[in-house]
Amino acid sequence: METELPPDPAPVPAISPVPATVLATQQAPETPAYRDRSTGLMIFGIVQVILGLLAALMVPLIGLSAVLSRVSPAGHLRPVQYISSIATYAFASATLLVLGLGSISIKRWARALTLVISWYWLVTGALMTILLTAVLPVSVRGFLAQARQAATTAAPAPDVSTGIMAVILTVIIVFVAFFLIAVPIGFLLFYSRKDVEQTCRQRDPVERWTDRAPLPVLGASVVLFVSSISTLVMAISTPIFPFFGQYLGGIAAAACFLVVGFVDLYLAFAIFRIQVAGWWIAVLTVPIRLVSMGLTYAKADLMFAYSKMGMSDQQMKILNENPMFRGHVILWWSLLSLVIFFGYLIWLKRYFKRPGATSLANPVSDGLTP
DSSP: OOOOOOOOOOOOOOOOOOOHHHHHHHHSOOOOSSOOOHHHHHHHHHHHHHHHHHHHHHHHHHHHHHHHGGGSTTOOOOGGGGHHHHHHHHHHHHHHHHHHHHHHTTOHHHHHHHHHHHHHHHHHHHHHHHHHHHHHHHHHHHHHHHHHHHOOSSSOOOOOOHHHHHHHHHHHHHHHHIIIIIHHHHHHHHHTSHHHHHHHHHHOOSOOGGGGSOHHHHHHHHHHHHHHHHHHHHHHHOOEEEETTEEEEHHHHHHHHHHHHHHHHHHHHHHHTTOHHHHHHHHHHHHHHHHHHHHHHHHSOHHHHHHTTTOOHHHHHHHHHOHHHHTOHHHHHHHHHHHHHHHHHHHGGGGOSSTTOOOOSSOSSSSSOO
8 A cells, every 4th residue: 555645845945145244234324424523613613712712802902002002102092093903803803702602513604604714814814924024024123223212321222133033023923824824724624624514514404694605705795794894993993095196084084984885895795695786896896996095005195194193293203114104015915905806806707697696506615615
């Protein structure tokens, strides 16, 4: 009797093992494609806060110098003439404090404004360092010569050797170059990194007002805004306006400064909104200013203009013996700065090709970052 055996079971297909790399990819959490720079943003933010506090310390020091100048044999300046210096350091202090706190909080606007301000800081700082290097030795020699002439037998002037003076001047120039050149370069190298940009975008995902324009356009807007504030302050503190070969003073100078200040304020907002009309107005008005300033610096007497401000004869003598004022060095430096800005406006034409062109691709990292 035959026994019927059950059929053999069907062969089970072999299951190939899943590669370990695939399992790791499926199980590992998604990691960002950039390196988080939150710690660096906090460190650089703290540095900006410290610089802002140092700038704030200059405000009471200027006030102290105003008080001490009242007992100076050269006479003292009017209180209104200290407004410009006080406003400069107060504005710089407030700007650095706000940017520093924004960087610590990892805000988009803090990174964008730090970048454009650092470029402005670097360009003006380099020009000022070159100016100081050329003029400071001459100014110090003139100061020492005046001290020797005014010295009496009872109180002879100190004799400073050439070597010691060279060391002192070198230390001063290096100190100035560090804050005016090295510090902004450090900010630019850090805040222009793609990792820093991505960190700010991830930690601050909300679109900010600085995202509405490319960084080069934002930079021009910031420069014009700062220029408008400075011009409005000069209308009060130093009402001497260069006007096509002559210096205007008093109410006429203040009125010209007010007009220029409000024009710059309008241009700051128009260029930020990428309005073609604003760019054309800026390009047409800047050469007019250049011609007016150039003619005035070449023909008019700056010392005569300062004499109209009520300065004493001793103060006028000190200014006249200073090469920075006698040779119009500072004035020509300001003229050179305006020429550089005019060239920058011409370069910005690429962003003003059509009205209302505000939706540009990748506006934040376009132009000022690698």
